[in-house]
Amino acid sequence: MTAGSVREFKMPDVGEGLTEAEILKWYVQPGDTVTDGQVVCEVETAKAAxxxxxxxxxxxxxLHFPEGTTVDVxxxxIAVAVGDAGAAPEPAQAPVEDAAADGEEKKPEGRQPVLVGYGVSTSATRRRPRKGAETGARQAAPAAAAVQAEMNGHGPTAPAAPEPAAPATAGRPLAKPPVRKLAKDLGVDLASVTPTGPDGVITREDVHAAVAGTRAPEPEAAPATEAPAPSPAAAPASYDTARETRVPVKGVRKATAAAMVGSAFTAPHVTEFVTVDVTRTMKLVEELxxxxxxxxxxxxxxxxxxxxLLVAIRRNPDINASWDEAAQEIVVKHYVxxxxxxxxxRGLIVPNIKDAHAQTLPQLAQxxxxxxxxxxxxxTSPGAMQGGTVTITNVGVFGxxxxxxxxxxxxxxxxxxGAIKLQPWVHxxxxxxxxxxxxxxxxxxxLVDGELGSKVLADVAAILEQPKRLLTWA
Incomplete structure (x- = not known):
């Protein structure tokens, strides 16, 4: 690491095999001093925050991305100036020559430096660049473009350097990620949308207006009495903004959906039921x-x-296994x-208690x-949701x-x-x-036939009917 350099902190793989994460919250802003080990943001992966x-x-x-953005691993x-570059705040007007000459500040290749909320703040006191960074970004556009040109191999003295001073709207249209997604869902090309937001930013209303505009020729050909029908701000019939809410599928819910679909259509499920008198178990709970x-x-x-369940697994260990499709093997686990x-x-998660089979009842309670x-x-950490062997889901808490x-x-x-209820029972x-x-x-x-599954379920039921069996069977 050289003095006066800018370090780029990349989105790490905070869980095994994850490919993306959503930025939930930034704890720092441009101009803030950070130290090794300081938490700078909170992200949500497909498994946890x-x-x-x-x-x-x-x-x-x-900060390269605003809160709410999903970023690939x-x-x-985030860019952090370290060494001499981090000793003093960056100048408000003249970082252009320094950056071009020394190569200190470099933008990630392919990124437009003037996107809304992505620009470098020009005020050390501005804490929330998401609301005001647009102006600073547009002011810094020529400088950032010059640096980008140098990075692309044109050199600091290339004759084409003045060209980036053209208006920012000549490049990629300015719009926030949710607006871009809306445009994609509705099939709207943002380059054809007339922006009405501050500094030429495209808003949701602009996208809806563009959709209405593409359908305008037909009403124009109709009689004059039909002219008031189209509404520039109205959403298409397929998406009623007044009566519908669309929630992006991401994070935990996205991972859960994929896992459940994969499980349901991979493993042939069989479900067995038993109704149990747990009166003695409830009495034991009060005693404990x-x-x-x-x-x-x-x-x-x-x-x-x-x-x-742990006792039943000990008595029927083959239930605690998994199917290895690639090796065509049944893997029996000697731990639970x-x-x-x-x-x-954020959705349903399934953390697990490591080596639960070796824990005493007080340890299990803790x-x-x-x-x-x-x-x-x-x-819940990603590690706490990995390596599970058997699961319990308590739907009874919902009645x-x-x-x-x-x-x-x-x-x-x-x-x-299921729910524990007082019912008439032959006793x-x-x-x-x-x-x-x-x-x-x-x-x-x-890997589990009807006999093995029935034995496990019957053992669990027998223990709950006579909880003293925990002492003899354990």
């Missing part, structure tokens, strides 16, 4: 809440259900990473509590009796737990009110 630390000291020179997202060993821990029916499906504002808290805060859960990719079984020859629930076990029929 992650904070990214910068790996060197310096001064933020530029390996793409530069009073036990000093569980003070401060999360004790609920899910804890005992999880332990019951127990996944717990969790609903979060792990469950930490897993749930972390998921609700949106801080649902049961369901037919879809396997997580790479797993052979998933247990759904010791008499009809009495009892706490009852329904369990559903889905499994991959390529």
């Amino acid at each position: 992650v904070e990214l630390p910068i790996p060197y000291d310096g001064v933020v020179r530029e 390996g793409t530069s997202i 809440k009073q036990d000093k060993e569980f003070t401060g821990l999360r004790v609920n029916p899910l804890l005992l259900i999880a332990k019951a 990473n127990l996944g717990i499906a969790a609903a979060t504002p 792990s469950l509590g930490e897993l749930v808290s972390t998921a609700r805060e949106g801080r 649902v009796d049961t369901g037919t859960p879809i396997l997580n990719p790479g797993e052979s079984a998933i247990l759904a737990v 010791k020859g008499k009809v009495k009110p009892r706490q009852v629930t329904t369990l559903a076990l889905s499994f991959d029929h390529r």
Whole structure:
């Protein structure tokens, strides 16, 4: 690293095999001083929200993307001046000659330096360039274009250097990412749209007006009484903005959708059901809440259900396996990473408790509590969602009796737990009110046959009916 250089921090692969991430929030702005290890932004991958630390000291020179943008892994997202370049703020008017002569400030190849919200701020006190960076970007356009020309091999003295001083609208039309997406969805060429926004920025209304304009010739040929029908700001009939909301499929929801489709059409699912009297289990939950060993821990029916499943897996280890299509092998796991499906504002995620089979009941209670808290805060790490072997999904918390859960990719079984309700039940020859629930076990029929799946489900049910079996079977 040389003195006075500008370092480009690229979007890292914060999870195994991820290809993109969305920038949720920037914690720094151009002109801010950063230190090695300081968190500069929060991004959402297909698996979780992650904070990214910068790996060197310096001064933020530029944020290449605004919040809400999805960026490919390996793409530069922030430029930081390090060494002598980071010792003093960049000049407001004369960085052109310095950059051209020394090659200190370099833009990523192929990027237009005048896109809305992407330009370098000319004011050290301006904290939110997304609202005001357009003006600064347009002022810096000639300088940035000169630097780009040098990077493309024209040299600092090339005669064509003055050409970039042409208006910015002569190049790529100015529009924010959501507007570009809208135009793409509606089949509108932004180059043909007349901008009405500040500094020549194309707005959503401009796109809608362009759509209405392309259909204008037909109404013009009609009688004069039909002229008021078209509305310049109205959306096409296929997209009623007043009564419809479109939500981009990305992040956790995009990954979940792809995984579920892949699982549903790859593994042949079979689901079995059993209705269980869990009255004794509910009594044991209340007793454990009073036990000093569980003070401060999360004790609920899910804890005992999880332990019951772990015991059933120990008695029927072949259920804890996966199907290796490439090798045409069944991989039996001698450990259990127990996944717990969790609903979060970003969508459904399934973090797992590593080596849950080796944990005592108090340890399992602590792990469950930490897993749930972390998921609700949106801080589940990608590593916590990798390597699961078996999953539990508790649909009962929503008042649902049961369901037919879809396997997580790479797993052979998933247990759904229904709502626990007081119902009339035959107990010791008499009809009495009892706490009852329904369990559903889905499994991959390529490696789990009906006998094995039935044994596992029956074992879980037997333990919940007589929870003392946890002591004898464990």
